[in-house]
Amino acid sequence: MTAAEVLAAFAPAAGLAPACPAWDGRLSGKLLMAPMAGVSDAAYRLMARAGGAALAYSEMVSCAGLHYGEKSWELVDPDPAEPEIAVQLFGSKPELFRESAERVAARLGERLALLDINMACPVPKVTKKGEGSALLEDPALAAQIVAACREGAPGVAVTVKIRRGRYAGQEVAPEFARAMEAAGACAVAVHGRFATQMYHGEADWGVIDRVAGAVDVPVIASGDILSHEAALRALSETGASAVMVARGTYGNPWVFSGHEATVAEKIAAFECHVRLLEATGAHLKRARSLAGWYFKGMPDAARWRNAAMSCVTAEEFLAVAAEVRAALGE
Numbered sequence: 050m051t052a053a054e055v056l057a058a059f060a061p062a063a064g065l066a067p068a069c070p071a072w073d074g075r076l077s078g079k080l081l082m083a084p085m086a087g088v089s090d091a092a093y094r095l096m097a098r099a100g101g102a103a104l105a106y107s108e109m110v111s112c113a114g115l116h117y118g119e120k121s122w123e124l125v126d127p128d129p130a131e132p133e134i135a136v137q138l139f140g141s142k143p144e145l146f147r148e149s150a151e152r153v154a155a156r157l158g159e160r161l162a163l164l165d166i167n168m169a170c171p172v173p174k175v176t177k178k179g180e181g182s183a184l185l186e187d188p189a190l191a192a193q194i195v196a197a198c199r200e201g202a203p204g205v206a207v208t209v210k211i212r213r214g215r216y217a218g219q220e221v222a223p224e225f226a227r228a229m230e231a232a233g234a235c236a237v238a239v240h241g242r243f244a245t246q247m248y249h250g251e252a253d254w255g256v257i258d259r260v261a262g263a264v265d266v267p268v269i270a271s272g273d274i275l276s277h278e279a280a281l282r283a284l285s286e287t288g289a290s291a292v293m294v295a296r297g298t299y300g301n302p303w304v305f306s307g308h309e310a311t312v313a314e315k316i317a318a319f320e321c322h323v324r325l326l327e328a329t330g331a332h333l334k335r336a337r338s339l340a341g342w343y344f345k346g347m348p349d350a351a352r353w354r355n356a357a358m359s360c361v362t363a364e365e366f367l368a369v370a371a372e373v374r375a376a377l378g379e
């Protein structure tokens with residue numbers, strides 16, 4: 050089965066749309082699925098969009114990886130059932146960004162909704178090479194990178210994703226965002242934590258307003274938007290034009306629509322997701338963490354999570370789902 054056929058056949062039983070509606074190119078008021086390394090593959094993005102996400106991002110893709118090998122291209126290619134995707138690039142060399150932007154734009158054509166540049170990743174393996182959030186300390190280089198992407202992919206929307214700053218207490222986001230806007234960024238996503246905080250502490254939504262006050266381009270809020278209500282609150286209480294949901298999508302593609310999923314729909318969503326992993330050629334091992342997420346809060350959740358930990362094939366995961374359904378009388 051293709052992913053489109055899986056969605057058409059199995060998404061409605063999960064309270065999800067049978068196909069992904071197209072992105073209209075406008076950020077205002079939108080709920081987006083955030084980039085997540087190791088998570089936001091095509092199956093994950095399809096679930097999010099069937100759940101109502103206006104757009105979904107690839108995980109961050111290395112410009113050097115795209116230059117030197119074939120493997121990274123797997124992260125860039127949308128499934129045919131995805132009308133379009135946002136692709137996020139990371140790196141530190143403007144020339145490699147220019148080349149990546151050009152090649153990604155040529156490969157995806159109209160299906161490339163926007164190109165985002167990661168200036169937020171706090172992982173030392175990334176920052177020690179001057180990539181991710183390390184760029185927050187070098188606005189001149191970051192500006193060259195934005196300009197290089199614009200040059201490589203004329204006509205494509207280029208955006209940046211940043212944090213409050215690199216080091217706790219040293220907020221650079223507002224003036225940094227202004228420099229990115231001047232370099233050609235057409236939107237700025239802001240995760241309201243310092244890079245050194247990783248994912249600890251509370252995200253500060255105040256910085257969203259400070260960035261929105263510093264730039265004319267739309268601001269996308271990220272950080273602790275873990276429910277539909279939180280998304281609506283961030284849209285109404287901050288200067289953000291749009292919001293991004295990352296961890297709040299775990300086992301919850303309905304976070305975008307606000308639909309209250311029943312237990313039966315959660316089981317059906319897990320099944321649909323497993324079938325999408327198969328249809329998109331992804332590694333089925335990904336369904337192990339998905340089982341923990343979708344079955345969370347159900348009676349005997351730990352038992353089902355453990356059962357999924359030894360599954361390898363789609364049939365095995367679907368058999369666990371059938372057991373859950375039978376045990377819960379759904």
Ligand SMILES: Cc1cc2nc3c(=O)[nH]c(=O)nc-3n(C[C@H](O)[C@H](O)[C@H](O)COP(=O)(O)O)c2cc1C
Nearest residue numbers: 083084085086108109240271272273274294295296
């Ligand atoms: C597992 C995981 C992987 C992530 N990978 C990326 C990434 O590749 N690129 C990026 O810009 N942010 C990445 N992030 C950060 C999220 O996009 C988001 O900004 C952050 O998690 C805060 O939002 P949340 O509170 O909704 O999770 C990742 C977050 C998580 C939890």
